Amino acid sequence: MTKQTVFSFSLVLIFLFHCTKTIAQTPDILKILDKPGEFTVFIRLLKSTGMSDQINGEVQKSTSGYTVFAPNDKAFSDLRSGTINSLTDLQKVQLIQFHILATGVTLSNFQTLSNPVPTQAGGIGKGEFPLNVTSSGKQVQLATGVVKATLGKTLYSDDNLIVYQVDKVLLPLDIFSGYEPTVSAPAESPPVATKVNESGAESLILNGMWLYIGMAVNIAAFSL
Template sequence: MNLSIRSTILTAAIGAVVMSGAAFAGHHEDKKNIVETAAGNPDFSTLVAAVQAAGLVDTLSGEGPFTVFAPTNAAFEKLPAGTVDSLLLPENRDQLVSVLTYHVVAGEVTAEQVVTLDSATTVNGQDVTISVDGETVKINDATVTTADIKASNGVIHVIDTVILPQ
């Protein structure tokens, strides 16, 4: 598909995704950093608890910029029973860090830039696959439900599934 047509499709898709994200009102506010933005939304309480348990608050509150594919509480609930509790245990911190850093890309990648990408390298060192199919934007098997929530140190894209590294 040529870039112009793909760009038009993606622009329409992103518009639909952003409009469907009315629950994330104020998502253009960028005075708060990524952690503060996530902590201010109850749909991210599991993610915030995981970031705290992994010791990543200072990193994700830092200068950045970062792109975070942020799973909601409902996304975490899709994991097998006991997975989140197990990951939050101190002895599983390395595994938790691996999972969380797989949701982060160094630099700011806006929805508009997704058009040019088939993949992105995460902070954990592994790539995620990016695909666009009609109005659906996917990161691996996760669907982006809200795009471009601006923060002072990057951008958050809300996803409906926790993505797991290899």
């Protein structure tokens, strides 16, 4: 085997290794969310809006990374009935984009963000879907002007993509300005049963008898 052949073969191996490594390190947002088994609604929205393909494509090209806030199924079930179905196709896309930051933010870096924080849905001006982030230690909260969500566990993290669970769907004020969160109705107090025991019944009977006797005595005295 000549030196040129060996050199060419080495280049092929390096190229194949590089391609295999790149493919292995390319995150897929749907696979990440599918693994825990509690993000079915969010996955369905990502698919129907085409945002899953867009996220995967942009993550591969990004040099600053992306951060995704993923509401679980319970977060969606806490919404008023018909909240998501009432949105237009454009508003559904904006809702998903509102859960994405065009930069990778680790837990320790949330406190360095300056409010308002721009999302993929827009900038920081009025009508541009900004977020407000507050951080205290490991506790991070995201305020939209409609709801305040708490950051949960990290579902995935690498240099290109970080995915966090959030306990509420991030509802942008510019779409949900008139939205009122559901309020659980207070449980009705059970009716108080009136119970008369035997001694109480006897007491009532005796008191009634004495009442009639007293009335009879008064009537007799009056007629005399």
